[in-house]
Amino acid sequence: AFECLCRESKGGNSRTPFLHGLEWMDISNNMIHARKEGVVDVEGTMNEAASETGVTKENIKMPLYPLGCVHLPDRSSTVMLVNIERRNIRMILDLMASSGRRDFCSTLVSDDTGNFAKVGTVLRVVDAQIHYRAGRGPPSRDGVMRWRPDDEGLYLNDDIIDEIKRVVVTAVPERAATIQKIYNPWDWFGKEHERKSGTDDGKYLFAAVDAEGYEEGFVNCTDKEAFSAWVYNEVRTCYVFDDIKPEDMREDGSRTVPLLPHFARRSAIDDLQKLSTEDFSSRKFWCTAQQWQTLCHTVREGRKAELRSDVDSLLVRSAMSSGKTLKLPIRLEDVDSETQSAVRKIQEEAARRYLGMGMDPVMNFQAIIAARNGHKERLEILTQLIFNELQRLKILKH
DSSP: OOOHHHHOOOEEEEEEEEGOOOOOHHHHHHHHHHHHHHHHOSSSSBBBTTGGOOOOEEEEEEEEESSSOOOOOOTTSOOOEEESSOOOOOOHHHHHSSSSEEEEEEBOOOOTOOEESSSSEEEEEEEEEEEEOOOOGGGGGEEEEEEEETOOOOOOOHHTTTEEEEEEEEEEEEEEEEEEEEOTTTTHHTTTHHHHHHHOOOOOOEEEEEESSSSSOOOOHHHHHHHHHHHHHHHHHHTTTOOOOOTTTTTSSOOOOOOTTTTHHHHHOOOOOOOOOOSTTTTTTHHHHHHHHHHHHHHHHHHHHHHHHHHHHHHHHHHHTTTTTSSSSSOOOSOHHHHHHHHHHHHHHHHHHHHTTTTSSHHHHHHHTTTTHHHHHHHHHHHHHHHHHHHHHHHHHH
């Protein structure tokens, strides 16, 4: 419910007021405009001549990849995407067959409305592994074929695509970019029907993306970067020296929650390196933001694991008290209405607490890549997020 969160962020008491200004694309309006411009012919297929409508020196036509996450344009990092849907496999294979740049644009899709974020991230494919179904594919390669940009363009027809189980892609996130228009939005509307019917025609989206984005050169460090580094290192200290264990109990008998899940604590602490003022400069900003996003992902997974544990305990206790033979897995609909109500209450309370933390790894970072005023605005948003966490940790400590 990303757009819902944006609407709720409006107001003076919000910890994330910058979410309210995020722009979304109504894909149904894109469909109306695309048909008016004659982007499709009478059969509803892409018309090659018309498909270039709106593409200028400022815009580039490339595949559009809607996702439920946000990739920051940190060129020092790589992103791994596992593609199992036919349309996504087709998109990657078409890029592999291309002789030009193998770029695509990822964008955040809102589950509650189906709209797309106006600003996405352009990624460049640098490696791909094609995993074939059992008994298919190259026999000498254990059913896996690897492709790299130096290899010749690869073309696979539809019959061979049916033999592919998944394609694992490694890509470099290169820059934030504004999506100007979507050429074939009607293909997105058929996605839900295809998911229910088990069919997939392999059609993926194309969009006009601004060619240059709005990146900027190096900006000299100021006191703002120094303050950001200080706040971050204060938060880091809280996480590094947190010694709360899940079995610890408060005086009222309630269980305390460690800042980081114990299954990820060691690796998370290793990733939380002490940062300097320069790390918040425009030159290193995206790497630093990526580090904070990783921490947010870790915190979220910890809260999800805690919630699963609490829900499973309720379900097992209810199932065992019924006197019936215990059948696993225990589903929510298998227990009594009182337990179902208790589970929903726990889930709602967990969601409320998590959203109140301000450590969401998706929407907060969508606001960062969508910042129009360059490094200054991006730094302000990231610093506010880190400062919010510092305030929360100090309250917990006392």
